[in-house]
Amino acid sequence: PVALKHGAHRVGKRTDADMAKWRSYGLGQFIHWGLYSILEGKYNGKYYNGAAEWIRSWKEVPHAEYDSLYKQFNPENFNPTQWAKMAKQMGVKYVTFTTKHHDGFCLWPSQYTQYTVANSPYKKDIVKQVVDAYTKEGIDVYLYFSVMDWSHPDWRTDLKTKEDSVAFDRFKLFTKNQLTELLKMYPQTKGLWFDGTWDTSWKKSGAFSDSLEQHLKSLIPGLIIGSRLRADEFGNRHNDANGVLMGDYEQGWERKIPKTYADVHGNDWDCVMTIPENGWGYAEKWLGHWKTSYECIEMTTQCVSLGGNFVLNFGPKADGTFRPEEITVAKEMGDWMKVNNAAIYDCEYANCEKQDWGYFTKKQNDDKIYMVVFNVPINGSLKVKLPKNTSIGKASLLQAPSTVLSTEQLDYNASYIQLPKGMKPTSPFVIVIDTKQQSQVETEQKAKT
Numbered sequence: 001p002v003a004l005k006h007g008a009h010r011v012g013k014r015t016d017a018d019m020a021k022w023r024s025y026g027l028g029q030f031i032h033w034g035l036y037s038i039l040e041g042k043y044n045g046k047y048y049n050g051a052a053e054w055i056r057s058w059k060e061v062p063h064a065e066y067d068s069l070y071k072q073f074n075p076e077n078f079n080p081t082q083w084a085k086m087a088k089q090m091g092v093k094y095v096t097f098t099t100k101h102h103d104g105f106c107l108w109p110s111q112y113t114q115y116t117v118a119n120s121p122y123k124k125d126i127v128k129q130v131v132d133a134y135t136k137e138g139i140d141v142y143l144y145f146s147v148m149d150w151s152h153p154d155w156r157t158d159l160k161t162k163e164d165s166v167a168f169d170r171f172k173l174f175t176k177n178q179l180t181e182l183l184k185m186y187p188q189t190k191g192l193w194f195d196g197t198w199d200t201s202w203k204k205s206g207a208f209s210d211s212l213e214q215h216l217k218s219l220i221p222g223l224i225i226g227s228r229l230r231a232d233e234f235g236n237r238h239n240d241a242n243g244v245l246m247g248d249y250e251q252g253w254e255r256k257i258p259k260t261y262a263d264v265h266g267n268d269w270d271c272v273m274t275i276p277e278n279g280w281g282y283a284e285k286w287l288g289h290w291k292t293s294y295e296c297i298e299m300t301t302q303c304v305s306l307g308g309n310f311v312l313n314f315g316p317k318a319d320g321t322f323r324p325e326e327i328t329v330a331k332e333m334g335d336w337m338k339v340n341n342a343a344i345y346d347c348e349y350a351n352c353e354k355q356d357w358g359y360f361t362k363k364q365n366d367d368k369i370y371m372v373v374f375n376v377p378i379n380g381s382l383k384v385k386l387p388k389n390t391s392i393g394k395a396s397l398l399q400a401p402s403t404v405l406s407t408e409q410l411d412y413n414a415s416y417i418q419l420p421k422g423m424k425p426t427s428p429f430v431i432v433i434d435t436k437q438q439s440q441v442e443t444e445q446k447a448k449t
């Protein structure tokens with residue numbers, strides 16, 4: 001291996017209680033809210049065909065015009081308690097909220113810039129209201145922070161000249177100061193979700209990113225920071241020069257889900273996902289396909305079945321309200337989670353091979369296995385292959401525990417599970433399997449002879 005001073009300082013998953021809590025979440029909410037929400041993905045009657053929160057980068061939008069939008073920011077219908085209650089009903093265990101996106105506008109009254117909500121007509125501290133309202137609902141709060149800051153004169157995409165380096169040194173101090181004030185002002189924060197760290201200037205700042213992470217973790221012990229913050233001294237991101245993840249979990253799964261367990265390389269990870277095909281901030285017109293609650297339920301299950309968390313994004317309008325499609329997805333997911341959350345919360349990879357009927361999840365620190373069924377075979381029988389030397393003790397419906405399902409053992413670790421006659425599922429359902437190990441089976445068989 002390569003000797004690294006600013007590579008990963010830990011190999012393998014964190015083993016502390018704070019990370020165990022993170023690993024138990026299953027389902028989270030992302031919220032993207034800011035000045036881009038005012039433009040709604042369009043300008044001068046033309047629709048931007050990129051992600052709405054990137055509209056400032058569209059050649060049609062004069063920067064000065066965009067940067068003066070803060071003078072209009074006044075979300076009179078913003079009700080953080082309503083936001084938190086919608087999230088609670090949806091069944092999310094954590095929320096990641098944009099404190100500052102790439103445009104540099106701060107939703108908290110930062111003392112290090114004038115470009116904040118304090119200087120908008122709204123005036124009040126939005127980050128504080130979100131942190132307090134979600135914490136009150138028992139939902140852990142994580143803060144999204146974009147290192148890249150288009151509004152700051154000292155931001156650089158690369159460090160070509162001495163002047164660049166002098167300016168970027170000022171920028172790094174500004175960044176450290178803003179992050180320090182965020183953690184001091186909102187000490188309930190459980191973690192930071194970094195973005196905007198792909199540019200060369202940051203790849204050349206590996207040592208700084210390392211010391212910054214250590215500084216932030218000294219402010220809130222147990223703080224959770226994913227793999228989007230760090231670069232090593234060779235400019236590698238996510239994985240260092242030795243292929244070891246730098247960060248508490250892998251943050252590369254943006255709008256994509258790993259295919260197999262091998263793809264996650266033994267790391268903790270989350271997938272962040274948009275309801276439309278792309279676009280995180282509010283857009284009047286959603287381009288392409290909008291995911292249904294059914295698809296979001298399947299993605300949640302798929303992520304948990306591979307040991308990760310699923311984080312679904314919501315983009316409130318400039319006035320603080322959510323669009324009907326997002327309210328519907330939250331409600332329908334919540335209705336499903338109310339009945340089936342045992343297969344999502346505190347669950348992990350079950351180490352079973354994937355089968356057509358759906359996904360396995362396994363309770364952490366327990367032998368219970370859940371089958372989340374999305375496809376019932378024509379013959380009404382679910383073929384179940386379990387890990388070697390593991391067989392079905394009892395199979396029952398999560399939503400009707402007294403309904404024990406008949407099982408026919410095919411061989412040591414394969415069985416048919418018969419669904420109750422007349423069961424006509426209209427939404428994904430969960431079968432609970434109490435497993436028994438091979439040694440138990442032999443003992444039983446010996447007892448029989």
Ligand SMILES: COc1ccc([C@H]2[C@H](O)[C@H](O)[C@H](C)N2C)cc1
Pocket residue numbers: 032051053054195254272280
């Ligand atoms: C260049 O491709 C990008 C860059 C940044 C993003 C940002 C989005 O604006 C959103 O904040 C997402 C979480 N982030 C990765 C997405 C795709």
